[in-house]
Amino acid sequence: MSGIRTGFVGIGSQGEPMARRMMQRFPLTVWARRPEACAALAQAGAQVAGSLEALGQGCDHVGLCVVNDADVLEVCARLVPAMRPGSLLALHSTVLPQTAEAVERLCTESGVAMVDAPVSGGAPGAEAGTMTVMCGGAEAAFAQARPVFESFGRLIVLLGAAGAGQKAKIVNNALMAANMGLAQAALQAGEALGVERGALAELVAASSGRSFGFEVYARIPEPRAFEHGARMLLKDTELLAQILPGSQDSATLVETARPFLHLATAT
Known part of the structure; x- marks a missing residue:
């Protein structure tokens, strides 16, 4: 198992199998507003963080897959300032490109790398490790994120700057x-x-x-x-x-x- 410490927020019908695939290769910590959403992953071996801030502090790579723009901005306002410089946030939610750009600016202020990385393939693709990952961001951030993306993705493409993936x-x-x-x-x-x-x-x-x-x-x-x-x-x-x-x-x-x-x- 790799030493990259991963985290995941957004344990839904798509996020949960993505997190499971990540956990096969990397140590995983999860957090959810509803603690019961983390129960199955915890039973499979994931750590459950007591807060968003604690998850951010302890991870090298955090995947975020909440539903809409408002949720993304609310979670990132708490999560990103707690993340360590040099760590990375992967935005898997489907949101407006300008929301992805705003998250990248917030990450830059904290010294955190960011990749805009919505996915296609749904739960079956996540379970099989065959998702398409549509990425926007700096080439260095993309290279940093790619080993984790390969745990659930087959076609992983850098399309341009942050927002291009969206x-x-x-x-x-x-x-x-x-x-x-x-x-x-x-x-x-x-x-x-x-x-x-x-x-x-x-x-x-x-x-x-x-x-x-x-x-x-x-x-x-x-x-x-x-x-x-x-x-x-x-x-x-x-x-x-x-x-x-x-x-x-x-x-x-x-x-x-x-x-x-x-x-x-x-x-």
Whole structure:
């Protein structure tokens, strides 16, 4: 086991298996607002910190995977000042690029390296160690973080300065949502023409119209069955709408994704 002391904050459906993969190679400390969220990792051998500050003080590398911009800024305001100079914060949450830039500035003030590193692959990818890690930050920080990222990631790419990883992740997720919306329209068109849905789904999956979004949509009985995933994709699609330039061409992805997402999340 490597001597890099790692920490993780954000023990959710994606963060928990990422942390488990890290723990296979590195000593791991975790913290959560709800102590019960750490119970399974503690039983597997992770240390549980008494506070965010204690976790920051004791780790060389901290992964952060909380849900939204406000949570990221709240956690970092406490965590980063407690981290030792020379340690590193990896921001795995999907947030606005300017939030990632603000976290990097906070880290710089404390002498802490930072990599903006949202991921793709979900819990199955984390469990298998096959996630895609979309990175933004300085080359030296990227090199420092990479050994830990390799515990759960297969494709690990440096895309530019802090915020670049967020931009890539937001575009990727909006494309996934748009593909699911087009899959819905395609299957509805097939049904209107009298083509059996299951047979059409099997055919497209083996043909030129296939996409991961189509495969996911074809497995669900109706849009509301994808409600949890759709809420996360809707959040990311709205982040893209906030940062896109104001041209109609650049808004096409957002407008294609929204109808399906609103249908899947309708109350």
